[in-house]
Amino acid sequence: MQRFKCNITYDGTHFAGYQVQPGKRTVQGELERALKKLHKGDDIKVTASGRTDAGVHARGQVIHFDSPLNIPIEKWEIALNSLLPDEVAIVGAETVPDDFHVRFDAKGKEYRYFVHRSSRRDPFKRHYAYQYPYPLNTDAIKQAAADLIGTHDFTSFCSAKTEVEDKVRELQEVEVQEKEDMLIFRFRGTGFLYNMVRILAGTLLEVGSGERDPDSMPSVLKEKNRSAAGKTAPPQGLYLWKVFY
């Protein structure tokens, strides 16, 4: 048995999310289907750095799995890609020690959230960014973003359904970039709670639109209550960009 680590990218539009769900088309389901074919019917369990929701994309998701197959490492990418649907691609494979774990060994993650600033919808961006038709004050957004950096209890910024007890996380970077008609949020942190990036993005957009004060983030954090933060931004703007090891 050899453990393999692969970087993968996927267009989440037509998936019911990353994780296997009975009767639904998922990224994990497609990966395990491809591996089963390659292993002549044997089930191979795939572990990912974390889940992504329906409609959420990945540029740099990372997975691991164990295989007894004696395929040279440089052939794994080609072999798996030939068995995967076009929406998922393996972009690099390597062997790792047996005790490597793609989730537990992750040192941090980067997510990006894309906002298409336009009153006109663009058919080519509909699945790949959140169209936002109202004016945005990016200076206010940047001011609020700076107050989110650091180690905080992010209870206000995660789904009320989050079951994990310790909601203290470190946000290392929150960058706001303007590129043509796109506003791009870049979040880098040691760990993220359920829906955290989408709630951060949704709350920062409310700051940008003037609905919220740019210096209100410390008090939102302090409330430790989901209802203190803004709306959950929609999934199509979100990309798991990179996992750090």
Place this chain on the structure above:
Amino acid sequence: MQRFKCNITYDGTHFAGYQVQPGKRTVQGELERALKKLHKGDDIKVTASGRTDAGVHARGQVIHFDSPLNIPIEKWEIALNSLLPDEVAIVGAETVPDDFHVRFDAKGKEYRYFVHRSSRRDPFKRHYAYQYPYPLNTDAIKQAAADLIGTHDFTSFCSAKTEVEDKVRELQEVEVQEKEDMLIFRFRGTGFLYNMVRILAGTLLEVGSGERDPDSMPSVLKEKNRSAAGKTAPPQGLYLWKVFY
């Protein structure tokens, strides 16, 4: 009755082409369905600058139609977009004289063809560019492209099924642009024959790969035979970019 001219953009991925076909989902079908709703059940015929095939996109398709409705011109875009699927968008509407015709009055068109130069497939580009994994000599492509500019009989560069008799057209510009991992062909001409842009792109790619001589274009044109040119490049790389009036 008032004649209206609209610029439209569409993602052609999930359409069986522009033109209405019984039992198929088409761009024209969606436009006429939206107009019928707006006109409380009355059929409104839409005329386009030209058809596009299944999977081909448009950034700047132009249509015209006649309507008795007394809607202020600035409301047409919003009204129609609210009735159209996300894949199609009206991006500008204006009134035109009754004798304006979107096809007959067009002075020229610009098409672009996008080639994704990569041995790795990219799930986000799969419907929006032609992935080409082999090395390309862009200088050779540019040399061949220059020989296509001008007024020629393009019989070799159109589908053998083309029924129009006069196959002489003027190609005013053929530009080859490199932008990150994309190679973009820009074709501007007074008129285009069926499949002409895709055959031009396919033939230029064969020049780039070394399968064809960069100075062979004049002889391919001279043969006036479809089999003298290269393969028809696939639809997903093609965009009707602009129509000139």
